[in-house]
Amino acid sequence: TIMIRTTPKPKETHAQKFYRLSKCKSMAEFARKTSFHPVTIRTYLLPSDRKSWRPTPIPALHNWVQALKEGGGPSIAIGLWPDGEVTFEVEKE
Numbered sequence: 001t002i003m004i005r006t007t008p009k010p011k012e013t014h015a016q017k018f019y020r021l022s023k024c025k026s027m028a029e030f031a032r033k034t035s036f037h038p039v040t041i042r043t044y045l046l047p048s049d050r051k052s053w054r055p056t057p058i059p060a061l062h063n064w065v066q067a068l069k070e071g072g073g074p075s076i077a078i079g080l081w082p083d084g085e086v087t088f089e090v091e092k093e
Helices: 014-022 027-034 038-045 058-070
Strands: 076-080 086-090
Touching: 014 027, 014 038, 014 058, 014 076, 014 086, 027 038, 027 058, 058 076
Parallel strands: none
Antiparallel strands: 076 086
């Protein structure tokens, strides 16, 4: 028998999901709209199995919400649950 090891794909991180919901066309646009340095944004948006990946702090997510909303982007609601789960929802106008 031949055993093949596969590395499971990392699940979507909070930052990756937020980026997807933001509808920004590039990381550079996302960094500009959220007023975060592009290098910081890149480390948050890497797959979670990469060595240089960093989890996004919750206060940063709140800053992103405000910056996107003020910049005319979508309004994204963040749900923080007692069990530690974080959810996102694009608010309808």
